[in-house]
Amino acid sequence: MKIDVVSVFPEYLQPLDLSLIGRAREKGLIDLGVHDLRRWTHDVHHSVDAAPAGGGAGMVMKPQPWGECLDELVFDAGEARPRLLVTSPAGRPFTQAMARELAAEPWLMFACGRYEGIDQRVVDYAADRMEVTEVSIGDYVLFGGEVAVLAIVEAVARLVPGVLGNAASLDDESHNAGLLEAPAYAKPAEWRGHAIPPVLLSGDHGKVDRWRRDQALLRTAAARPDLLERLDPGSLDQRDRRL
Numbered sequence: 640m641k642i643d644v645v646s647v648f649p650e651y652l653q654p655l656d657l658s659l660i661g662r663a664r665e666k667g668l669i670d671l672g673v674h675d676l677r678r679w680t681h682d683v684h685h686s687v688d689a690a691p692a693g694g695g696a697g698m699v700m701k702p703q704p705w706g707e708c709l710d711e712l713v714f715d716a717g718e719a720r721p722r723l724l725v726t727s728p729a730g731r732p733f734t735q736a737m738a739r740e741l742a743a744e745p746w747l748m749f750a751c752g753r754y755e756g757i758d759q760r761v762v763d764y765a766a767d768r769m770e771v772t773e774v775s776i777g778d779y780v781l782f783g784g785e786v787a788v789l790a791i792v793e794a795v796a797r798l799v800p801g802v803l804g805n806a807a808s809l810d811d812e813s814h815n816a817g818l819l820e821a822p823a824y825a826k827p828a829e830w831r832g833h834a835i836p837p838v839l840l841s842g843d844h845g846k847v848d849r850w851r852r853d854q855a856l857l858r859t860a861a862a863r864p865d866l867l868e869r870l871d872p873g874s875l876d877q878r879d880r881r882l
Protein backbone atom coordinates (compact mmCIF):
# COMPACT_ATOMS: atom_id res chain seq x y z
CA MET A 640 0.00 0.00 0.00
CA LYS A 641 1.21 3.49 -0.96
CA ILE A 642 0.33 6.32 1.39
CA ASP A 643 1.02 10.01 0.73
CA VAL A 644 0.37 12.73 3.31
CA VAL A 645 0.43 16.44 2.42
CA SER A 646 0.72 18.91 5.29
CA VAL A 647 2.16 22.32 6.21
CA PHE A 648 3.57 20.58 9.31
CA PRO A 649 5.23 17.43 7.87
CA GLU A 650 7.17 16.98 11.11
CA TYR A 651 3.80 16.25 12.77
CA LEU A 652 3.79 12.93 10.88
CA GLN A 653 7.19 11.81 12.29
CA PRO A 654 5.54 9.34 14.71
CA LEU A 655 4.53 7.25 11.68
CA ASP A 656 8.22 6.33 11.33
CA LEU A 657 8.17 4.62 14.72
CA SER A 658 7.12 1.13 15.85
CA LEU A 659 4.68 -0.78 13.72
CA ILE A 660 4.50 1.60 10.83
CA GLY A 661 8.28 1.87 10.71
CA ARG A 662 8.68 -1.93 10.50
CA ALA A 663 5.91 -2.16 7.92
CA ARG A 664 7.81 0.36 5.83
CA GLU A 665 11.05 -1.62 6.21
CA LYS A 666 9.21 -4.78 5.09
CA GLY A 667 7.95 -2.85 2.05
CA LEU A 668 4.33 -3.40 3.07
CA ILE A 669 3.68 0.32 3.28
CA ASP A 670 5.32 2.98 1.12
CA LEU A 671 4.77 6.21 3.07
CA GLY A 672 5.56 9.63 1.65
CA VAL A 673 5.12 12.86 3.67
CA HIS A 674 5.14 16.11 1.70
CA ASP A 675 5.34 19.75 2.76
CA LEU A 676 2.57 21.69 0.99
CA ARG A 677 4.86 24.76 0.98
CA ARG A 678 6.94 22.96 -1.69
CA TRP A 679 4.23 24.12 -4.10
CA THR A 680 4.23 27.78 -3.11
CA HIS A 681 6.31 30.37 -4.99
CA ASP A 682 6.06 33.56 -3.00
CA VAL A 683 8.76 34.64 -0.60
CA HIS A 684 6.54 33.88 2.39
CA HIS A 685 5.46 30.45 1.06
CA SER A 686 1.91 31.46 1.91
CA VAL A 687 -0.74 28.74 1.84
CA ASP A 688 -3.73 30.65 3.21
CA ALA A 689 -5.84 33.66 2.39
CA ALA A 690 -8.78 35.60 3.84
CA PRO A 691 -12.12 33.79 3.49
CA ALA A 692 -14.23 34.95 0.55
CA GLY A 693 -17.38 36.52 1.96
CA GLY A 694 -15.52 37.59 5.10
CA GLY A 695 -15.55 35.88 8.47
CA ALA A 696 -12.94 34.89 11.01
CA GLY A 697 -9.77 32.93 10.30
CA MET A 698 -8.10 31.99 7.06
CA VAL A 699 -8.73 29.46 4.31
CA MET A 700 -6.11 27.33 2.54
CA LYS A 701 -5.60 28.67 -0.99
CA PRO A 702 -6.30 26.28 -3.88
CA GLN A 703 -3.15 26.95 -5.95
CA PRO A 704 -0.59 25.04 -3.82
CA TRP A 705 -2.94 22.06 -3.57
CA GLY A 706 -3.51 22.07 -7.33
CA GLU A 707 0.21 22.04 -8.09
CA CYS A 708 0.76 19.39 -5.42
CA LEU A 709 -1.83 17.12 -7.05
CA ASP A 710 -0.29 17.81 -10.46
CA GLU A 711 3.14 16.61 -9.31
CA LEU A 712 2.13 13.75 -7.03
CA VAL A 713 -0.78 12.45 -9.13
CA PHE A 714 -1.62 13.83 -12.54
CA ASP A 715 1.94 14.17 -13.87
CA ALA A 716 3.04 10.94 -12.19
CA GLY A 717 1.06 8.46 -14.30
CA GLU A 718 -2.39 6.99 -14.86
CA ALA A 719 -2.98 5.63 -11.34
CA ARG A 720 -5.13 7.66 -9.00
CA PRO A 721 -5.13 7.60 -5.20
CA ARG A 722 -8.16 7.69 -2.99
CA LEU A 723 -7.96 11.19 -1.52
CA LEU A 724 -8.92 11.62 2.15
CA VAL A 725 -9.44 15.08 3.60
CA THR A 726 -9.55 14.97 7.40
CA SER A 727 -12.08 17.47 8.66
CA PRO A 728 -14.72 18.00 11.37
CA ALA A 729 -17.23 18.03 8.49
CA GLY A 730 -16.23 14.57 7.35
CA ARG A 731 -17.78 11.11 7.42
CA PRO A 732 -17.19 9.49 10.82
CA PHE A 733 -14.12 7.24 10.72
CA THR A 734 -14.89 3.72 11.98
CA GLN A 735 -13.22 0.31 12.04
CA ALA A 736 -15.40 -0.59 9.06
CA MET A 737 -13.94 2.36 7.12
CA ALA A 738 -10.44 1.32 8.26
CA ARG A 739 -11.07 -2.10 6.70
CA GLU A 740 -12.37 -0.42 3.55
CA LEU A 741 -9.29 1.81 3.30
CA ALA A 742 -6.88 -1.05 4.03
CA ALA A 743 -7.96 -2.58 0.72
CA GLU A 744 -6.97 0.51 -1.28
CA PRO A 745 -3.66 0.36 -3.21
CA TRP A 746 -3.00 4.10 -2.80
CA LEU A 747 -4.23 6.56 -0.19
CA MET A 748 -3.46 10.29 -0.16
CA PHE A 749 -4.25 12.42 2.88
CA ALA A 750 -4.73 16.19 2.67
CA CYS A 751 -4.27 17.83 6.07
CA GLY A 752 -6.40 20.92 6.41
CA ARG A 753 -5.47 23.81 8.69
CA TYR A 754 -7.06 27.15 9.61
CA GLU A 755 -10.76 27.12 8.65
CA GLY A 756 -10.21 24.50 6.00
CA ILE A 757 -9.25 24.03 2.37
CA ASP A 758 -10.84 26.00 -0.50
CA GLN A 759 -13.81 23.83 -1.53
CA ARG A 760 -12.73 23.99 -5.18
CA VAL A 761 -9.75 21.77 -4.36
CA VAL A 762 -12.12 19.03 -3.16
CA ASP A 763 -14.48 19.54 -6.11
CA TYR A 764 -11.65 19.58 -8.67
CA ALA A 765 -10.10 16.43 -7.20
CA ALA A 766 -13.49 14.69 -6.98
CA ASP A 767 -13.82 15.03 -10.77
CA ARG A 768 -10.58 13.05 -11.14
CA MET A 769 -10.43 10.56 -8.22
CA GLU A 770 -12.43 9.29 -5.26
CA VAL A 771 -12.44 11.92 -2.49
CA THR A 772 -13.73 11.30 1.05
CA GLU A 773 -13.88 13.85 3.84
CA VAL A 774 -13.26 11.94 7.08
CA SER A 775 -13.76 12.95 10.71
CA ILE A 776 -12.20 11.20 13.70
CA GLY A 777 -14.67 12.84 16.07
CA ASP A 778 -17.02 15.70 16.75
CA TYR A 779 -14.49 18.29 17.84
CA VAL A 780 -12.22 20.76 16.08
CA LEU A 781 -8.43 20.43 16.00
CA PHE A 782 -5.90 22.97 14.75
CA GLY A 783 -5.26 20.75 11.76
CA GLY A 784 -5.90 17.41 10.15
CA GLU A 785 -2.48 15.90 11.00
CA VAL A 786 -3.55 14.28 14.28
CA ALA A 787 -6.54 12.73 12.49
CA VAL A 788 -4.21 11.37 9.79
CA LEU A 789 -1.97 9.77 12.44
CA ALA A 790 -5.00 7.99 13.90
CA ILE A 791 -6.41 6.89 10.56
CA VAL A 792 -3.06 5.71 9.14
CA GLU A 793 -2.39 3.67 12.31
CA ALA A 794 -5.87 2.08 12.23
CA VAL A 795 -5.52 1.26 8.52
CA ALA A 796 -1.86 0.14 8.56
CA ARG A 797 -2.44 -2.47 11.27
CA LEU A 798 -5.02 -4.12 8.99
CA VAL A 799 -2.59 -4.45 6.09
CA PRO A 800 -1.65 -8.14 5.87
CA GLY A 801 1.77 -8.77 7.41
CA VAL A 802 1.98 -5.54 9.38
CA LEU A 803 0.72 -7.08 12.64
CA GLY A 804 2.84 -10.05 13.66
CA ASN A 805 0.12 -12.10 15.27
CA ALA A 806 -2.88 -11.85 12.94
CA ALA A 807 -5.03 -13.47 15.65
CA SER A 808 -5.04 -10.21 17.58
CA LEU A 809 -7.14 -8.77 14.78
CA ASP A 810 -9.94 -11.26 15.37
CA ASP A 811 -11.40 -10.40 18.74
CA GLU A 812 -10.46 -6.76 19.06
CA SER A 813 -13.02 -4.06 19.82
CA HIS A 814 -15.34 -3.06 16.99
CA ASN A 815 -14.48 -6.16 15.02
CA ALA A 816 -17.67 -8.12 15.69
CA GLY A 817 -19.44 -4.82 16.29
CA LEU A 818 -18.92 -5.19 20.04
CA LEU A 819 -16.41 -3.71 22.48
CA GLU A 820 -13.67 -6.07 23.64
CA ALA A 821 -13.92 -7.93 26.95
CA PRO A 822 -11.65 -6.72 29.78
CA ALA A 823 -8.12 -8.10 29.67
CA TYR A 824 -5.94 -9.42 32.53
CA ALA A 825 -2.37 -10.71 32.93
CA LYS A 826 -0.57 -12.35 35.90
CA PRO A 827 -0.19 -11.97 38.86
CA ALA A 828 -3.48 -13.65 39.80
CA GLU A 829 -3.87 -11.26 42.75
CA TRP A 830 -2.82 -7.59 42.59
CA ARG A 831 -3.45 -4.97 45.29
CA GLY A 832 -6.58 -6.76 46.45
CA HIS A 833 -7.91 -7.31 42.93
CA ALA A 834 -8.08 -10.84 41.55
CA ILE A 835 -8.25 -12.10 37.97
CA PRO A 836 -11.77 -13.49 37.33
CA PRO A 837 -11.32 -17.20 38.19
CA VAL A 838 -12.83 -18.41 34.91
CA LEU A 839 -9.80 -17.00 33.08
CA LEU A 840 -7.54 -19.28 35.14
CA SER A 841 -9.81 -22.33 34.74
CA GLY A 842 -8.21 -23.60 31.53
CA ASP A 843 -11.71 -24.23 30.18
CA HIS A 844 -11.54 -22.41 26.81
CA GLY A 845 -15.26 -22.86 26.17
CA LYS A 846 -16.08 -21.16 29.45
CA VAL A 847 -13.48 -18.45 28.83
CA ASP A 848 -14.93 -17.68 25.39
CA ARG A 849 -18.45 -17.57 26.88
CA TRP A 850 -17.34 -15.27 29.70
CA ARG A 851 -15.58 -12.93 27.24
CA ARG A 852 -18.65 -12.83 25.01
CA ASP A 853 -20.86 -11.97 27.98
CA GLN A 854 -18.45 -9.28 29.13
CA ALA A 855 -18.26 -7.81 25.61
CA LEU A 856 -22.05 -7.58 25.46
CA LEU A 857 -22.33 -6.08 28.95
CA ARG A 858 -19.56 -3.57 28.24
CA THR A 859 -21.08 -2.59 24.92
CA ALA A 860 -24.53 -2.18 26.48
CA ALA A 861 -23.03 0.06 29.17
CA ALA A 862 -20.65 2.19 27.11
CA ARG A 863 -22.02 2.01 23.59
CA PRO A 864 -25.70 1.07 23.41
CA ASP A 865 -25.70 2.63 19.94
CA LEU A 866 -23.47 -0.22 18.74
CA LEU A 867 -25.95 -2.81 20.06
CA GLU A 868 -28.70 -1.12 18.06
CA ARG A 869 -26.62 -1.58 14.91
CA LEU A 870 -25.80 -5.23 15.62
CA ASP A 871 -27.11 -7.77 13.16
CA PRO A 872 -29.76 -9.61 15.29
CA GLY A 873 -28.63 -12.84 13.67
CA SER A 874 -25.26 -12.52 15.39
CA LEU A 875 -26.90 -12.74 18.85
CA ASP A 876 -27.87 -16.18 20.16
CA GLN A 877 -30.59 -16.96 22.74
CA ARG A 878 -28.18 -16.64 25.66
CA ASP A 879 -26.94 -13.27 24.40
CA ARG A 880 -30.45 -11.89 24.36
CA ARG A 881 -30.99 -12.78 28.01
CA LEU A 882 -28.03 -10.62 29.12
Ligand SMILES: COc1cccc(COC(=O)c2cn[nH]c2)c1
Pocket residue numbers: 725726727728751752753754755756757774775776777778779780781782783784785787
Ligand atom coordinates in the same frame (compact mmCIF):
# COMPACT_ATOMS: atom_id res chain seq x y z
C1 LIG B 1 -10.18 20.50 6.33
O1 LIG B 1 -10.80 21.50 7.09
C2 LIG B 1 -10.51 21.55 8.44
C3 LIG B 1 -11.03 22.61 9.18
C4 LIG B 1 -10.76 22.70 10.54
C5 LIG B 1 -9.97 21.73 11.17
C6 LIG B 1 -9.47 20.68 10.43
C7 LIG B 1 -8.66 19.62 11.11
O2 LIG B 1 -9.41 18.43 11.27
C8 LIG B 1 -10.17 18.33 12.43
O3 LIG B 1 -10.27 19.25 13.21
C9 LIG B 1 -10.87 17.05 12.67
C10 LIG B 1 -10.76 15.91 11.91
N1 LIG B 1 -11.58 14.98 12.47
N2 LIG B 1 -12.20 15.53 13.54
C11 LIG B 1 -11.79 16.81 13.68
C12 LIG B 1 -9.72 20.57 9.05
